[in-house]
Amino acid sequence: MITLNDVAKKANVSKMTVSRVINHPDQVRPELRELILDVMAQLNYQPNAAARALVGRRTRVIKLTIFEDMDTTEPYYMMLLAGISNELNQHQYALQIATRNSFQNGECDGYILTGIRQTDYAWVSRLTQPVVFFGSNRQGYDYVDTDxxxxxxxxxxxxxxxxxxxxxxxxxxxxxxxxxxxxxxxxxxxxxxxxxxxxxxxxxxxxxxxxxxxxxxxxxxxxxxxxxxxxxxxxxxxxxxxxxxxxxxxxxxxxxxxxxxxxxxxxxxxxxxxxxLEAMGRAAARLLLANINHGDTPRRDQEKVIINSRLSVAESTR
Structure with missing residues (x-):
């Protein structure tokens, strides 16, 4: 079985650095983090998620909660889901999809919320876990959106x-x-x-x-x-x-x-x-994980990640 020590030796870094990539990736320089993640992939190293969750008192689960009707938006969420899940996989987090009627089932470390309407903010304010919105809001929550x-x-x-x-x-x-x-x-x-x-x-x-x-x-x-x-x-x-x-x-x-x-x-x-949408999903996941890793750090100003869309010209215009 491949161990954390094996990863550290191949990457020529300390075990502490590998552990930090797994548990606090935001504390490691991006280029070093990518190197260690590549070595983990080469060796097929699987961190013990259960042990890490126990030590950090975390579930290693993120909930994407969708508050709008899926029958009018289903193609839209395919790429968004891909982006979120791809980013979470790199940090050994699982993605759970919830709806308006199921978001309170089971525990999680944080929420990505989309399709929120004004009537939903009352319950959002009661959440104790970190929250990131997919889509802008004027209530002060961090969000990712296009302009x-x-x-x-x-x-x-x-x-x-x-x-x-x-x-x-x-x-x-x-x-x-x-x-x-x-x-x-x-x-x-x-x-x-x-x-x-x-x-x-x-x-x-x-x-x-x-x-x-x-x-x-x-x-x-x-x-x-x-x-x-x-x-x-x-x-x-x-x-x-x-x-x-x-x-x-x-x-x-x-x-x-x-x-x-x-x-x-x-x-x-x-x-x-x-x-x-794939890039926006990744950005939402990164922002939420950063908030989770900051723990009890005092609240800062609202963080906004804006990724511009581009016009794709086809047959319906001159």
Whole structure:
């Protein structure tokens, strides 16, 4: 059986350094930490998680708690889960997925929370474990997010630069920070540049967007671009345009937001603002583990990790 001493010898470091990589990775220089992790992988060294948990009074379990309906977001979470689990595996932590109805089952060392709404903050404030949000919040909790304001500004700018003269923002009907920032990005751009525009808020379902656009088809003149707050809404808009005889992208443009699978299955592959979800998941895991390792250190200012999205141009715009 490979021991901690074997790892230390091969890596030419002390046993204490190897132990610190396992139990307090934030205290080890990144390049040295990577060297030791590589040696552990080469030797197939498996730290005794049960013993470490007992000594540190830790469960070695992180809970990803999802508070929104999975039926409207399931492709979105695939890459997020991959990023979180890949990062946790490097630090010998297990990932447990919980929902609104199961988050209190079993113990854990910390939470990554996503899909939180205003009504959920009361129970969050009662948690004693470290917490990191996936998505911005204005209650002071650490979080990882993309710059939603910047992303929609860039989408809107692209629509204008490709020649569309009337813009429609199709937003998600929730008064949450991510959505408010997306709508603000659109509103400020069209106001500053004096562009003809509309703002519409719908439930995040493709069939809802399809029904709305078909019912109000006469309100959308040719040379309109729809800037959507999700790929799901964008697919619904594109479906309506095509069913009403509109031509995509020559007469109408459609831009989505997310870039996870759904943009690839649209009739015309969606131009979309693609979120780097795997990288964002890794960042959320690293931030939470750092908070766990800080233990009882006095509370610092809110930490925000912002990772920009990028526009992926496809067939639904010029």
């Amino acid at each position: 939603n304001y910047q992303a929609v500004q860039e989408s809107t700018k692209y629509a204008v630069e490709t020649g569309y003269t009337h813009l429609v923002f199709i937003g998600i009907a929730v008064a949450e920070p991510f959505e408010l920032d997306r709508e603000r990005g659109f509103r400020e751009y069209v106001t500053t540049h004096r562009i003809s525009a509309q703002i519409i808020r719908l439930e995040n379902h493709s069939h809802t967007a399809t029904a709305y656009v078909k019912a109000h088809w006469r309100n959308f003149p040719r040379n309109t671009a729809f800037v959507c707050a999700s790929d799901r809404l964008a697919i619904g808009v594109e479906t309506a345009i095509i069913s009403e005889g509109g031509q995509v992208p020559t007469e109408y443009g459609v831009i989505g937001f997310d870039g996870v699978l759904l943009n690839q299955i649209a009739t015309k592959r969606l131009t979309t603002m693609q979120q780097p």
